[in-house]
Amino acid sequence: xxxxxxxxxxxxxxxxxxxxxxxxxxxxxxxxxxxxxxxxxxxxxxxxxxxxxxxxxxxxxxxxx
Numbered sequence: 001x002x003x004x005x006x007x008x009x010x011x012x013x014x015x016x017x018x019x020x021x022x023x024x025x026x027x028x029x030x031x032x033x034x035x036x037x038x039x040x041x042x043x044x045x046x047x048x049x050x051x052x053x054x055x056x057x058x059x060x061x062x063x064x065x
Contacts, residue, residue: 007037007044016050 005012013034014021027033028043034053036045 004047006047007039008047008050010043010045013045013050 008016010021010024013019014024024033028036034045035049036043038044
């Protein structure tokens with residue numbers, strides 16, 4: 001049985017939400033959108049945070065933290 005990923009890369013999240021990776025990068029710079037962490041310098045979005053944003057409404061609205 002396949003388990004969902006615990007973390008999404010920016011490319012994976014952009015594909016899931018039908019956004020560009022640049023939009024996610026812009027949100028990170030503006031401190032908007034989903035919370036993220038850096039693992040060894042790489043940006044990752046925790047599954048729980050992705051689901052939280054999705055439950056709040058449209059991810060494209062970039063909810064404030």
